[in-house]
Amino acid sequence: MRIKENYQGRKVLVIGLARSGLAVANLLTIQGARVTVTDEKSKRELINNIKKLKKGIKILLGRQDSVRLKNLVSEYDLLVISPGVPQENPLVEKARKLKIPVVSEIEAAFNIASSNLHWETLSSPPVVAVTGTNGKTTTCELIAAVLRSNGRRKVIVAGNIGTPLSGVVGRMRERTVLVLEISSFQLENVESFHPYVAVILNITPDHMDRHRTMGKYIQAKANILKKQTEEDFCILNGDDKRCKILEGKAKSQVIFFSSKRALRKGVFVEGKRIVSNLDSRAKVPSDRGELLVKHVRVPGPHNLENALVAIAIGDIFSISRSKIRRAIEAFSGIEHRLEIVREIDGRRFINDSKATNVDACKRALETFPAPIILIMGGYDKGAPYRPLANLVREKVAALILLGQAASRIERELIGSVAIYRVDGMREGVELSYSLSQPGSSILLSPACSSFDMYSDFEERGKDFKRWVKEI
Template sequence: MTFANKQISVFGLHRSGVAVAKLLDDLGAQVLVTDPKSSDELQTDIDALQDRDIDFILGGHDQRCIEKANLIVLSPGVPLDIPILQEARSAGIPITGELEVAASLCAAPMVAITGTKGKSTTTILTAELLKGGDFRRVCTAGNIGVPLSSEVQDLTAEDLVVIEASSFQLETTTKFRPVVSVVLNLSRDHLDRHKTMAAYRAAKMKVCANQTSTDWIVLNALDENVLSFADETQARVVCFADTATVKKGTYIEDNQIFAKWEGRSHWICDAGDNPLPGRHNLQNVLAATAVGQIFGISLNMMRSAICDFSPADHSPLEHAFEPVKTVNGVRFINDSKATNVAAVKAALESLTDPILLIMGGYDKGNNYQPLIECVQAKVKGLILLGSHTGIIRNALAAHVVTRDAGTMIDAVELAYSQAAPGDVVLLSPANASFDMFTDYKARGQAFREAVNHLESTETTSKSAIHLGQLSD
């Protein structure tokens, strides 16, 4: 794919749009960027491009966005069915995505990790394991917060890049071909965009669509929706499973993590040595270890990377089952990144103490039925926050006491009022954040601040009581 002297329209700014606009400009393209938001809302992104000969059409898309375009490049958040893109297709203008553009220029081998949940953790852990290999540099990119377009010009054949690939990024790919693809799990998500599970699966399937018999795919052996990918790819299959052995791959037996290769099993570490909480994170460790196995990383290197891994050292893992603090014996956990039902279910399964659960936000077509068993067994109170609470209430109110909150502070205080020492207040929304917050990070930060406010209030209250007792 060549870009010099082409008229290219980039739809959608923010991280991916800015990164691919810079890349295309560097390669000699005539770039136009367009976004439905106003210039005031996008000032930071505009400033990032201000020294370049790039045109802007902001506050909406019109005919100028496509009338001279030889190619249209989409940021992941841009829906494929908006009217202006339908016009472009009718006019025969090719449409692709940021990931496809960057990958076409990538000299380094690519590992691509996708799934409904666990992508960020697995991407970062995989990169840490692969740093034990003979690479000049191992970096992460993609949906993890650093667009591949930002990295690709600095990558060489001696490097390795581990890409977190979302369905939004994959659905616009045509020739994307990682040397190793990983599919962690597949459950209902993003149906507000993909409409059907079949379409969602088809987008995920693109992670391995162009792989050949010289490539590898790592699959969750216990997820039928994922394991079926083996029938639709030419790549060599490696599996992982946390409750069963595998022919080739990684598994857990007697609480020990093993890697099986060429018929022989090799001990990696105790499952308890993994610092990441929850069964879902054990699955992420198994997937990352399987990739390390493919690249021939030594057992000792993998063991050290797993045991020394600290989520706190990696900013993309903030707001993912993150302990905030304990107030009067009540633990607060920020899982704002849990934007689908599968993530909430994993969080609930990871806890043994009674839970006050805060849910809600912008619903993406969720089915909440898979939560019922966990809610009945573990949740003593459900606090609903956000614009789609009626859907959650209809699904879960028969199984748990449910209350509404108007703000994050109200939600935290309401949950705390129902909690006893030893309980857990868990923010795990199962929804996107756009109804009340700019993103899941802002929502998670609001939760942290609400907990800090609660702690401060409790401390002040205790101090007042103590002073009153002294005065008596």
């Protein structure tokens, strides 16, 4: 573990005043740092978060202040950047030239938690960190359900899941287990971040508008392994070739999971059974109650994979098989992720607004039977849509497009299915219903981010549900 970090009296510049920036600015202030926050947005756009800042925090907003601040970067001891801030940000580039440390919000919060809770005295901190292109949120909540089933330790879920780590540090106690959803953006600037269990669910093209190449995207994901030791665990997808390659970067004990084949060591599906065969160094519980595929209630083969990860972590934490099974059976999924909204006249409406990339949309299409009326589109993240063509041709009766990416999606999928263009969600929902028939699944699975029309995927999903309920 790292030595204690002391922020008392240090001048810190926090870049970005969304949820993560707000939380880390307040946390650093509590630790005695002299904090300045900056954002290119205006005071009017950020007024709600500004009101939540602690007294004494200096605020510089708008492009004009950002340009002026570039000449003042040398005055700061540390830059903490929010996940949405790219590496090419002028303030970040200037700080690096001046050799001023630049860290992510997750790194700063982890260091403070480590200091407050004396994690430096432990071989490994009680942290489970989950990354991957898809399935992170569902897997984190499922892991938390399994860990809570033991009833012995407090479990907190945070990170990219909606509540920043900086926002929960004050609620943590010595026996708290932290389950963190970690994005590639958050992993770009970590040095000391050290999870006891690191999970990489899958790696498929995403955020190419930010990372530019798959190599850089994979390296960002691999940073989750950087500080692990042989006392720790790394859980990797044995069916994902990009994940399997990362075994070579791991200094920790590697556990694979697979829904497609038996493994010599790991967690896998064998017929109707789920088998957990971990390395002898893991404390596998003596209660060997049987786990079956049918115990996983959330739909889709990808959710079976998520359950395999939760089972592996349950075994690592010595939770009995019967408790693991009850936790998995009771888990019914999360809002905006393959969420069944309602059924009308034999037509099922499904909210999968969290499907912000092509692979997530593909997984949704694999989950439900034809005929599907698919609503896609949003802000284009740069990945190709052509890989969906065969599945769209096979299962989709009509494709409804909206948002900034609509033209590009149409160019890449033209000829696969009948395509319709709409201006907004209300028109898309109404058209989808008119094009459907009894037995149809009407699926919102955008394959794009939401920022061209909405503040986030949650607002987009709620808008979809609002208009579905109006039918």
